[in-house]
Amino acid sequence: MDRTSLRVCADPANMPFSSDKGEGFENKIAEIVADELGVPVTYTWFPQAIGFVRNTLFAKRCDVIIGYAQGDELVLNTNHYYRTAYALVYRKNNGLDGVDTLSDPRLKDRRIGIIAGTPPSATMARLGLMTHARPYPLMVDRRYDSPAERMIADIRSGEIDAGVLWGPIAGYFASRNGEKLEVVPLLKETVGPRMIYRITFGVRNLEDEWKRELNRIIAKRQGDIDAVLLDYGVPLLDEHSNPITKPRH
Numbered sequence: 001m002d003r004t005s006l007r008v009c010a011d012p013a014n015m016p017f018s019s020d021k022g023e024g025f026e027n028k029i030a031e032i033v034a035d036e037l038g039v040p041v042t043y044t045w046f047p048q049a050i051g052f053v054r055n056t057l058f059a060k061r062c063d064v065i066i067g068y069a070q071g072d073e074l075v076l077n078t079n080h081y082y083r084t085a086y087a088l089v090y091r092k093n094n095g096l097d098g099v100d101t102l103s104d105p106r107l108k109d110r111r112i113g114i115i116a117g118t119p120p121s122a123t124m125a126r127l128g129l130m131t132h133a134r135p136y137p138l139m140v141d142r143r144y145d146s147p148a149e150r151m152i153a154d155i156r157s158g159e160i161d162a163g164v165l166w167g168p169i170a171g172y173f174a175s176r177n178g179e180k181l182e183v184v185p186l187l188k189e190t191v192g193p194r195m196i197y198r199i200t201f202g203v204r205n206l207e208d209e210w211k212r213e214l215n216r217i218i219a220k221r222q223g224d225i226d227a228v229l230l231d232y233g234v235p236l237l238d239e240h241s242n243p244i245t246k247p248r249h
Contacts, residue, residue: 001210006034006041007063009056011048013143016172016232017067020045025168025232026066029081032224033064036217049139057204064214068202076205078214080198081225083237084167085185086120089155089174092182096162101188102127113151113163120164123192134160149173155181171233185235185243196241223247 008030012020018027020043027041034041044062046055053074056062070077090096099106102123109132114121116135124130134154136147151163152173165173167185174181186195201214218225226247229236236244 001063003039005039006030006037008041008043009062009065010043010045011142012045014048016168025228025234028228029225030066032221033214033217036221047141057202063203063210065202068200070198070200075202076207076211077200077202078211079218080200081218081222082229082234083196083198084235085187085196085237086164087167087170087235088162088164088184088186089152089170089181090162091155091179094161100184102129102186107162110161113154113160115147115165119193119195120186123189126191152181167235168232171235175233183235185237187241196237223249
């Protein structure tokens with residue numbers, strides 16, 4: 001493996017995670033890892049869609065994916081460096097204050113935005129919330145379309161009453177470019193798929209030594225990683241699903 005740089009596989013237009021301008025939180029975390037290794041960061045850019053892993057990590061064009069959900073058998077996961085959940089987003093003082101689960105009766109006839117194909121869509125279907133739901137596409141080229149930003153804009157304008165987004169996306173966009181929205185991690189769901197996930201670095205299978213090296217860096221620089229995530233509005237959760245509000249050292 002090339003040790004002259006930290007070779008990262010990333011999407012060039014996937015804020016708040018990564019961008020080819022280095023503006024995403026995964027870009028900042030890559031810099032922390034590279035600092036620890038004493039090398040620069042180099043990127044292989046590819047849209048995060050079908051074929052991403054095959055065309056980047058598996059093609060050996062790069063050596064690490066900075067954000068990967070734990071438990072996916074496709075790659076070898078490091079230890080997780082954060083834990084977060086899908087979140088409900090809504091405007092304050094709009095009749096939904098205090099709603100923290102999709103089964104809340106106050107959501108029954110509301111227009112709720114949902115990214116098609118994500119785990120919460122199955123939960124919404126089982127709860128009968130899809131009748132008034134507005135779906136947004138999952139697989140898009142983010143250089144040309146940003147469904148999450150459209151959903152946030154639709155919540156702010158009143159076009160829809162609420163939306164369900166992956167926590168890091170919700171936290172980032174709900175606090176930018178307009179009225180600050182409520183972001184409530186969905187920690188109490190009892191039906192449908194899980195909403196809470198641990199996020200790791202993804203490396204190639206059998207590269208256990210590289211995985212161990214990255215695990216050492218995660219343990220050593222956890223506080224710095226937390227600071228980056230909190231700065232981007234990521235709703236961080238500890239192992240008991242309590243919110244983390246300041247960096248762990």
